Amino acid sequence: MPFTLLYKGPQARGESWQRAVASALPDATWCTWPDVAAPESVDAIIAWTLPDNALETYPNVKAIFSVGAGVDQLQPDKIPDSIKLVRLIDPSLTQQMQTYVLSSVMMIHRDHFLYQAQKAQKTWQQHKVALPHECTISILGLGELGKAVASQLSALGFNVNGWSRSAKQLDGISTFHGQQGLQDMLALTDILVSLLPLTDETKGMINADTLAQLPQGASVINAGRGEQIVDEDLLAALDSGHIQYAILDVFKDEPLSESHPYWTHPRVHITPHIASITRNDTAGDRLAENLLRWHQGEPMMGEVDKQRGY
Secondary structure: OOOEEEEEOOHHHHHHHHHHHHHHOOOOEEEEOOOOOOHHHEEEEEEOOOOOOHHHHOOOOOEEEEOOOOOHHHOHHHOOOOOEEEOOOOHHHHHHHHHHHHHHHHHHHOOHHHHHHHHHOOOOOOOOOOOHHHOEEEEEOOOHHHHHHHHHHHHOOOEEEEEEOOOOOEOOEEEEEHHHHHHHHHOOOOEEEEOOOOOOOOOOOEOHHHHHOOOOOEEEEEOOOHHHEOHHHHHHHHHHOOEEEEEEOOOOOOOOOOOOHHHOOOOEEEOOOOOOOOOHHHHHHHHHHHHHHHHOOOOOOOEOOOOOOO
8 A cells, every 4th residue: 555755854865765765665655845745645754853733734644753763852742642653773873872882981981081181281191090890880771772882881891780760670780760779870870871862851860969969070971862961060060070071962952052161161072963873874774664564564663652752
């Protein structure tokens, strides 16, 4: 049975994905927003953010596919139960996140901030090298990305903790859940890594209270969502010396304002939301595979519980 797809996003990605979908589903009609001859014929939208008034303009939409691993930008709680919401599950996204977090952990663990500061002063001075088992890394969020990152760091010999809203069990990982579990985990943490989705519960979660529960000299890595950090609280904790370093890939407002203090803070390293970027080739294959599953009435990978937001 033929169906119609509406894509909204960069042209090169759309052309690549259209080819992948045509190979798997030759009967599918591919439209690129805003050029849609018959809005009532659209069965699914593929986008990072929806067009304005999308659900009214395209009244017969049955599924919305995010072009990334996140779906908070699509406001899941406002999407009717009758419409499926699907996030992108792509092995390349997981691999990218693993390498990003690993490189960030190593920057902190092997004192690259310190040696960069010494370089500016032309200071040749060695410092004690800590071994992985002497460092405890705590990961907020044990979804697909969090579990993969935790397993990789554990395999390298780091002590790894993981926190989730509900109880989970992972081999080689000390897991915590709930508010009390979060407090218990924070007290043990040398490096805190956030890979959480953005929900009402996680917004502003890394605040003055959370940071104060970390040991003196702990560091923070955020590759989840920018709104999870209260910027003023993190900057205050850095300035007081309670937090040693911060590596940040996501921000409340992007691009980051040129006047933002993060740009010039000596113990903050920033990257422009590149921890895990959707690739045209691998993601196109995953999209085509999911559309084929949907077309055949099979469960799709990455279907979202809209009430939970992930």
